[in-house]
Amino acid sequence: MTPDLGRGACEALVDxxxxxxxxxxxxxxxxxxxxxxxxxxxxTQRLVRAARLMNRMAHAQRLPGLRNAALRTAMRVGSVLG
Structure with a gap:
């Protein structure tokens, strides 16, 4: 799993x-x-897919404005839900 979600230590504890x-x-x-x-x-498979998607979004070279807006939105939604 890529480290793009920052869940490695948490998942180790759950495991x-x-x-x-x-x-x-x-x-x-x-x-x-x-x-x-x-x-x-x-x-775990859901987290792997989410991490892979986040990695692709974070490193996307095309449409950086759209990427940045999507990441900002995801962070806002995450802070409201979390």
Whole structure:
């Protein structure tokens, strides 16, 4: 995942918590790891797609005015929602 969303440390903590929960609930490590992967993969894939999009937008050479407006809007929306 590219670092464009600034979520690396946060996702590592989420992964640690989820993995700890799964491992304390069941002793079968291979089965736990498969279940953990199934549980975390959809959210992680969404973040990867969002990071890739943000990277493309941030480094776009064409239409810089449109890019800058889109990034400003995204930051405003993010600050309101967050």
């Amino acid at each position: 640690a918590v989820e993995l700890t929960r799964a491992l304390t609930a069941a002793p079968d490590v291979p089965a736990v790891l498969r279940a953990y992967d199934r549980a975390r993969r959809p959210a």
